[in-house]
Amino acid sequence: MIAWMGIWYCVKIVREGVGTITTWMIFELGSIMSLITYFTGERHSIVSSITNVTDGVFITLILATLFAKRRGKAIVFSKNEKWCFKIAAAALIVWAATRTSWVGVAGFQAVMIVAYWPTFERIRRWEEAGAPEPIETWSINAVVAVMGVGIAIARNDYVAMLYPLRAVVLCAVVVALIARCKKRNSDRNIQA
Secondary structure, eight states: OHHHHHHHHHHHHHHHOOOOHHHHHHHHHHHHHHHHHHHTSSSOOTTTTHHHHHHHHHHHHHHHHHHHHHTTOOOOOOHHHHHHHHHHHHHHHHHHHHOOHHHHHHHHHHHHHHHHHHHHHHHHTOOSSSOSSOHHHHHHHHHHHHHHHHHHHHTTOHHHHHHHHHHHHHHHHHHHHHHHHHHHHHHHHHHO
16 A cells, blocks of 8 residues: 555656655655664564555655656745754754664654644645645555554554554644645635
């Protein structure tokens, strides 16, 4: 499912220009932090963290597709996006300085939560006919994350559960925002 979602999202990037590059850049940083902190901890399992591992692969693929689609054009970041990068960098610096897995896990969660804000901002400002993000991809991502929570719980690996649990909540927020904005835009078209 994650493979399908990642490939589908890349196709949407190429065909429809969806995707918030800032979100995916911060996701990449967060994914790397997460994998390093989880696998350097005392208790780790590739099965328990399968959502995290496969996400890392597809985040890299999505980010590469977004950069390729830009064809070398400069990226202009909003003030909020710059703040997101600063928060992500601060979490990375604190983790690197302490080298403790719990600081890394907490910092990683902070980075990944911050990574969603540029997407929230882009959806909130959306006024056009086409959605800035594909609702089906984010919905599938939420479902996959629910499965990841189940796997981690079944294996009693509560640290591995944090990654997909956060993803469930934030992907659901993205889906709700897209649905709300689609309805708002539809209502405006009906009134016009």
